[in-house]
Amino acid sequence: MTINEIQDEIISEFEMLGEWMDKYEYIIQLGKELPSMDESLKTDDRLIKGCQSRVWLHADYSDGLLKFTADSDALITKGLVALLVRVLSGHAPQQIAEAEIYFIEKIGLQNHLSPTRANGLLSMLKQMKLYAVALAAQNKL
Amino acid sequence: MENGTAHTPLLKDIAQVRQLFPILQSSVYGKPLVYFDNGATTQKPLQVIEAMDTYYRETNSNVHRGVHYLSGKATDAFEAVRKKVQRFLNAAQEHEIIYTSGTTAAINLVASSFGKKYVLPGDTIIISSIEHHANIVPWQMMAEERGASLKIIPMLPNGDLDMEAYESYLDDKVKLVAVNYVSNALGTVNPIEKIIELAHRNQIPVLIDAAQAVQHMPVDVQQLDVDFLVFSGHKMYGPTGIGVLYGKEKYLDAMPPFMGGGEMIQTVTFEKTTYQKLPFKFEAGTPAIAEVIGLGAAIDFIESIGIEAINRYETELLAYLIEALKSIPGLRFVGEPEKRAGVVSFLIGQHHPFDVGEILDKQGIAVRTGHHCAEPLMRIFNVPGTVRASVALYNTKEEVDVLVRGLRRAADMLG
Numbered sequence: 001m002t003i004n005e006i007q008d009e010i011i012s013e014f015e016m017l018g019e020w021m022d023k024y025e026y027i028i029q030l031g032k033e034l035p036s037m038d039e040s041l042k043t044d045d046r047l048i049k050g051c052q053s054r055v056w057l058h059a060d061y062s063d064g065l066l067k068f069t070a071d072s073d074a075l076i077t078k079g080l081v082a083l084l085v086r087v088l089s090g091h092a093p094q095q096i097a098e099a100e101i102y103f104i105e106k107i108g109l110q111n112h113l114s115p116t117r118a119n120g121l122l123s124m125l126k127q128m129k130l131y132a133v134a135l136a137a138q139n140k141l
Numbered sequence: 142m143e144n145g146t147a148h149t150p151l152l153k154d155i156a157q158v159r160q161l162f163p164i165l166q167s168s169v170y171g172k173p174l175v176y177f178d179n180g181a182t183t184q185k186p187l188q189v190i191e192a193m194d195t196y197y198r199e200t201n202s203n204v205h206r207g208v209h210y211l212s213g214k215a216t217d218a219f220e221a222v223r224k225k226v227q228r229f230l231n232a233a234q235e236h237e238i239i240y241t242s243g244t245t246a247a248i249n250l251v252a253s254s255f256g257k258k259y260v261l262p263g264d265t266i267i268i269s270s271i272e273h274h275a276n277i278v279p280w281q282m283m284a285e286e287r288g289a290s291l292k293i294i295p296m297l298p299n300g301d302l303d304m305e306a307y308e309s310y311l312d313d314k315v316k317l318v319a320v321n322y323v324s325n326a327l328g329t330v331n332p333i334e335k336i337i338e339l340a341h342r343n344q345i346p347v348l349i350d351a352a353q354a355v356q357h358m359p360v361d362v363q364q365l366d367v368d369f370l371v372f373s374g375h376k377m378y379g380p381t382g383i384g385v386l387y388g389k390e391k392y393l394d395a396m397p398p399f400m401g402g403g404e405m406i407q408t409v410t411f412e413k414t415t416y417q418k419l420p421f422k423f424e425a426g427t428p429a430i431a432e433v434i435g436l437g438a439a440i441d442f443i444e445s446i447g448i449e450a451i452n453r454y455e456t457e458l459l460a461y462l463i464e465a466l467k468s469i470p471g472l473r474f475v476g477e478p479e480k481r482a483g484v485v486s487f488l489i490g491q492h493h494p495f496d497v498g499e500i501l502d503k504q505g506i507a508v509r510t511g512h513h514c515a516e517p518l519m520r521i522f523n524v525p526g527t528v529r530a531s532v533a534l535y536n537t538k539e540e541v542d543v544l545v546r547g548l549r550r551a552a553d554m555l556g
Binding site: 024025028032073 | 492496499503554
């Protein structure tokens with residue numbers, strides 16, 4: 001599936017959920033299901049510091065695909081981290097670099113991408129893109 | 142602007158008090174707003190909103206310099222509030238009241254100006270481990286500049302200050318003690334009478350950060366014999382952008398100006414400028430005039446109810462809140478001070494405060510989550526932050542019940 005197909009899939013999953021509580025319960029469940037990152041990987045260079053919650057991001061590049069693993073100390077953030085990983089992980093750097101992330105707004109969680117929220121999610125998305133842009137540029141050389 | 146006794150609201154008629162706050166009639170996400178983030182800022186009553194509105198409609202002019210009618214009117218209103226603040230704090234003299242933009246600015250003023258006058262290399266400033274960043278960083282900056290150092294009064298496990306340690310720190314190297322009256326993160330009411338008395342025995346002046354105190358309890362600077370006391374307007378039902386520095390004349394007179402500019406000068410030549418007397422020496426530039434008027438209206442509002450009545454009501458409400466929180470499985474308090482005002486900090490099980498806060502938000506309940514600008518304190522407790530509920534005179538027991546139900550729901554959802 002392409003990045004946008006996955007985003008659309010998530011949006012329709014959320015459309016089936018009724019009020020905010022169901023959406024949050026689903027996100028929390030995703031957060032619980034996302035395997036915790038190995039403690040040895042939770043190093044400062046992988047830490048994306050937010051004022052409220054912390055996010056760790058690890059990137060692997062092999063066979064032309066960029067793969068992400070991530071974690072957060074807050075459950076709702078971790079659920080959204082899981083969704084971002086589901087959308088962006090396992091694609092070519094060029095595709096990730098060019099991707100436009102719209103599903104978070106469509107499912108009504110756009111406040112999590114607000115810089116004032118300072119929960120690390122926006123910084124994580126930027127960091128994912130940075131990895132992709134750097135690798136895409138390298139590939140062009 | 143005038144004293145609001147015309148519609149004196151009685152606290153026993155809380156519905157009537159709530160009617161005075163337009164924002165309390167609003168809904169968020171379709172649910173009635175339940176506002177428990179008063180430690181961050183309180184909501185504003187109509188008197189304050191209307192006083193500022195009326196000022197801009199009818200009085201707006203610059204103060205202290207105009208020859209014309211409006212300037213005189215604005216200056217009178219502006220200076221009348223200074224008298225009001227003087228009375229509110231029971232300060233000995235009007236010119237001991239300095240307008241600042243808030244608590245942070247007031248502390249920075251003292252740190253910089255007092256530091257220049259009195260602090261030498263090797264000297265010490267005492268602060269405590271339960272301070273807001275605003276009462277830590279200005280002292281660090283000053284200490285670094287002056288070659289001085291900070292001593293930090295440790296905290297007992299319950300969130301009270303270790304007074305024995307404090308006493309042992311007081312020696313002739315200490316130039317100032319700066320502590321809060323009430324901790325914004327824990328709600329601890331510090332024994333400032335004792336803190337001041339012990340410091341004074343060693344001829345050391347004391348600054349009290351009363352940002353979380355003046356809205357909850359009577360504060361009498363002469364009775365406390367405090368040397369500096371600071372607070373913000375916006376945490377006591379007034380506007381943002383205005384705060385107060387109270388300082389004893391003998392210190393304020395001796396201290397150099399903090400900022401230079403208009404209003405604070407007597408004569409200016411390119412060779413030498415002489416400064417105005419108090420309070421203007423410390424009020425460079427055009428002040429926040431409408432905000433000062435708003436602060437005056439906020440004091441009128443508080444006095445129309447009575448600070449003692451507010452204190453009694455809030456103490457009862459806080460006790461009810463704490464008992465209600467105890468009914469939530471897995472809830473633990475962060476800080477259980479002997480004496481508490483305004484604030485309760487807690488965590489539920491292993492749930493991240495941010496998650497709890499977000500689920501409360503979706504139910505229309507506003508609390509604060511995070512480190513409350515007290516990172517060193519959070520490190521001592523070894524928590525990423527807390528959930529903080531803070532009360533104001535308009536909160537009700539029914540709202541406490543909504544909060545508790547909301548917390549139970551959050552705990553259920555986070556499992």
